[in-house]
Amino acid sequence: MPSNKLILGIAVVILLLGGVYLLSKSQTSPIVSAPTGTTTSTASGTVYTLAEVQTHNTPASCWSVMSGNVYDLSSWIARHPGGEGPIKGMCGTDGTAAYMGQHGSSRRPASALALLKIGALK
Numbered sequence: 315m316p317s318n319k320l321i322l323g324i325a326v327v328i329l330l331l332g333g334v335y336l337l338s339k340s341q342t343s344p345i346v347s348a349p350t351g352t353t354t355s356t357a358s359g360t361v362y363t364l365a366e367v368q369t370h371n372t373p374a375s376c377w378s379v380m381s382g383n384v385y386d387l388s389s390w391i392a393r394h395p396g397g398e399g400p401i402k403g404m405c406g407t408d409g410t411a412a413y414m415g416q417h418g419s420s421r422r423p424a425s426a427l428a429l430l431k432i433g434a435l436k
């Protein structure tokens with residue numbers, strides 16, 4: 315029967331349109347939750363909670379907050395001209411006061427820091 319084919323055809327078109335719609339929705343979603351539920355990625359970069367930063371509190375995985383931005387200092391510990399101690403002390407914390415107290419607006423520390431940025435604090 316031709317009407318059966320017509321109905322089948324319409325059903326296939328509806329299914330295809332539905333699939334395309336779902337696919338486009340999943341690709342353009344601006345906010346993607348990571349499995350931990352604490353990290354979000356937006357068009358302007360990754361945003362971390364302080365709780366997440368606090369879990370990276372070892373020299374092997376050393377994150378710190380400076381002025382609202384999040385930095386991975388792990389690779390910097392061994393390279394810091396002022397020694398490993400001060401950087402290790404910042405792991406998993408908001409290190410703004412320690413950093414500003416020592417380096418203020420000095421140019422070299424600021425450019426070293428810029429290379430270590432991984433995102434912003436939520």
Ligand code: HEM
Binds near residue numbers: 423
């Ligand atoms: C992630 C944070 C930090 C970064 C990126 C950083 C970066 C730097 C850089 C680039 C220098 C060399 C400056 C130059 O040659 O002009 C330096 C020196 C120094 N830093 Fe830091 N620093 C950080 C945190 C700290 C903290 C928290 C302290 C102490 C509380 C500290 C203590 C020192 C000292 C004492 C020196 C002088 C070393 C020397 O010249 O003998 N730094 N730091």
